[in-house]
Amino acid sequence: MKAGTVFDEMWADGSSIRRPYKNIKTWLDGEERNSLKAKRRDANDLFRLTGITFNVYGSEEGEERLIPFDIVPRVITSNEWTKICKGLEQRVRAINAFLYDIYHDQEIVKAGVLPLEMLKNNPAFLLQMMGVNPPGQIYTHISGVDIIRTAENEFYVLEDNVRTPSGVSYMLENRETMLQMFPELFTKNRVQPIQNYPQELLYSLKHTLPETAENKPTVCLLTPGLYNSAYFEHAFLADQMGIELVQGNDLKVVDGFLAMRTTQGHRKVDVVYKRLDDEFLDPLNFNEKSSLGVPGLFDVYRKGRVTIANAPGTGIADDKAMYSFMPEIVQFYSGEFPLLQNVPTWRCAIKDQLNYVLDNIHKLVIKQVHGSGGYGMMIGPTATKKDIANFRRKLIATPQDYIAQPTLSLSTVPIFTNKGFAPRHVDLRPFVQMSPEKINIVPGGLTRVAMSKGSLVVNSSQGGGTKDTWVLEN
Template identity: 60%
Template sequence: MIAPDGSIRPAYAAYHAWFSEQDKKRLAKKSTDAEAFFRRVGITFNVYGESEAQERLIPFDLIPRILSAREWARLAKGIEQRVGAINAFLHDIYNRQEILRAGRVPERLISENDAFLPQMLGFTPPGRVYTHIVGTDIVRTGENDFYVLEDNARTPSGVSYMLEDRETMLQMFPELFSRVRVQQVSDYPKSLRRSLAACAPESCSGKPTIAVLTPGIHNSAYFEHSFLADQMGAELVEGHDLKVVDGHIAMRTTQGFKVIDVLYRRVDDSFLDPLTFNPESMLGVPGIMDVYRAGNITIANAPGTGIADDKA
């Protein structure tokens, strides 16, 4: 919000004027109310790696990260180019491997990497899209300098928390948004659904049936899985809800089995298909890789995309 010389950054001018007028006790009370709402609704995530998993609230920051329209347009152009390059890299790695023959990338960095899936060799996903959703971590280091810290091309998570933060901010401080014009983000679930539907397999006739595959309620990002499925009007399923029926992946319903055309999976590669990857997995769908390679379902993101975001 504040530049090195002490001045207010132009993008923050209207927000800073509003913030300066606010009673600090009121702001603290609103922040506490927001955290109570998050806890009541279940907007939390789990932190692993300690003695045991700990459930934590999503932080509610009263000072947002603001980008001007010009800055956003510049970033968006660069990110779109980057995601396109990631997708092209994946297609090459799993097909012609020209980047390896040219010596641009050492072959051992691919062949010896667990994120590389030989099962994807020679296969092109529906629409030639590998990375339907990418999480790009960006840091600002100067007035006009932005750097990418990392790409998350496997099962990126976190967008639902941003959407809930914005909605909570709107409810807590409606007067702020009458003074500070910002681009809406509430249409993200609809945009996500359109993107997924656009990559439905050729075998799909009519409106694609989309499902979100979750590991279950104990997963750290289960809130997001449920939230996005609900907002997209998609099915929320676990592995045991699905099975192979006549060469397609189908979901059990009260009226029988219903074919799934697009599966937005939030299950890691190794657990996706016990017949192809980890045989002890109880989270995936036995035989789904055969259906995928036959072109009868779209999996977003495609298995094996981790080779594009690996830090090696």
């Protein structure tokens, strides 16, 4: 891993095409620029027609935006994908074991691997979850692990998203759009399919049932509502899985069980696919001002009478401060060295590490430990003097709220611009489904791309776009 050097996934050394991209290069060379522009317009029109948007937080009007879609696919070989999958499975199993442990005996704390303060001082650690046994002992039913590439054989985990990972609907629609726009590409390239993700997810949820579930379990998707930034995805997944999309007022605790209001009366619910934050889940147990959740839902969960996916309290595992302990966490629970490495991380709560960060702030990426979506962070090499001074003050005032990392050069993949093709930085969010029976990883995931030249910020909320991600068959 070398800061400042950029690995381009299409061009190996700047002059020759890497083998996985040879068919893509041949295709692009044979296409007229005006034809590609027309196809790009068609793709955007298709997204608008389908309603593939995200809602902008803080907009009273509920402003909706299209996430920019780039027509040049990102290609991953079968061997590369096998390597990534092994690392993902190891990591997700360790995270699930970690969550069970910290909400039960806390062996990792007793062993001196993790300071108790990392739990006590973290708002994502839910005391209400202590001693609770989730159905099947599964906490992380769905994980979205952000991975970056820095060289031919170098992949790093940048973030573990296990609270309410999002983006899978864009992955699915990107593929559907490419199939419609460029069907000839899929006859010339053996690309692993991803379309059964919703059915695989439903299978996973139905195999993590509470003991009280009956032969035909009821699964629903709980959404905060229309103005949530990922509402399109909530509606899309509920439709694709053939389950009810519900809000808090559609559910009620009846005779100690969770029930859904229907035209025929109340129907018992066995699994809730939760797409809202824990604090809004149940006003009787968490935020009493919440109108989005279901009063008493957590009491039903605590008694083992309903599955909630992902389990309440999982957010402690994707906290950015906890991220810095993930290599130790993986090794503690798996007994193995991590197959996917972390990006080196400085914990600003530790004085000597804070001093290093302050001395080198202009070279580093500073992240707020509870930040997300590209907010609460600063990229030193591209920051203004004012931004650097502002973050320096924040670090000195509340160092425990920040971590720092080297400014890595994310790999690049070409995008199609009005002036032709140009490299842009990308990351990858594979989606991992977990049940007591198995772990399922959809081939590829969501490639997010920074649409602006030189930008390292790929988040859709910050103007990032997406690509179709191809995992080639052998």
